[in-house]
Amino acid sequence: MPCIHPWISRLIYTITFLLIGYIGWASLDDPATFWAPGHLSRHHTDIAQCTQCHEPFVGPTPQKCLACHSLQQFMASSRVEVSxxxxxxxxxxxSCVICHSDHQGLVAPITVGLMENPHGEFIFRVTGARSCSDCHAVEIRDNVTNFTLLENSLVQDLIREGESAHRAGRFAHCLRCHIGGQADTEEEDDD
Incomplete structure (x- = not known):
């Protein structure tokens, strides 16, 4: 068996020591930024600490979820089949994570298999809408979901501000004109 040169061993030990030190320091200094895989959804923006949902070295547990989402809550606020x-x-x-995931972004659906938002975060941030039903009538028939654009103030303001570029059928193409970032919406607000 070949022998490792002493300076290579010291290099490996030094690099390992530095990495462990960095992980320990970053974990204590700003654990949410260091370990979080992405931003929480709008449903969980009130969560202040990782340990509200995650058990250390285990991850999210049903008990942590039930601390906020009780069976009584599901029975009172859900359709019969859901409750x-x-x-x-x-x-x-x-485990709740079989069907639900988070850290996918502010407006990402947290239920696996739900239709993704075709507008991304951008439309919600620009209009101030909080859900799809702020701009759309939602109808579910035979397990098919249909969205109809409403004629309310949110939709009308968006159409008027876009000088006809914002009309039905064109909203999904907003990133052709807008970069979609926070800086873009702030610049537009200043104009």
Whole structure:
């Protein structure tokens, strides 16, 4: 078996020591930024500490989720089939992350398999809309979801401000004209 040259061993030990030190320092200095894979959804913006959802060295647990989302809440605010589904999951102590994920961005859906927002974060930030139903009538028939554009003040202001570039069928192409970042919306607000 070949012997490792002593200076290579010292280099490996030094690099390992520095990496462990950096991970330890960054974990204590700003753990959310260091470890979080992305921004929380708008549904969880009130969460202040990682440990509200995550058990150290384990991750999110059903008990952590149930601290905020109780069975009584599901029974009171959900459709019957949704509340019964969650009742079964809670009684079996199944992990919520089988169906739900977070850290995908402010307006990302947190339920796996939900339709993604075709507008991205941009439309929500520009209009001040809080959900799809602020601008759309949502109708679900035979497991097919249909969206109809409303004629309310949010939609009318957006159409008027875009001088006809913002009209039905064109909203999904907003990134052709807008960079979509925070700086872009602030510059537009100043004009």
């Amino acid at each position: 019964h589904f969650h009742e079964g999951v809670i009684k079996q102590n199944q």
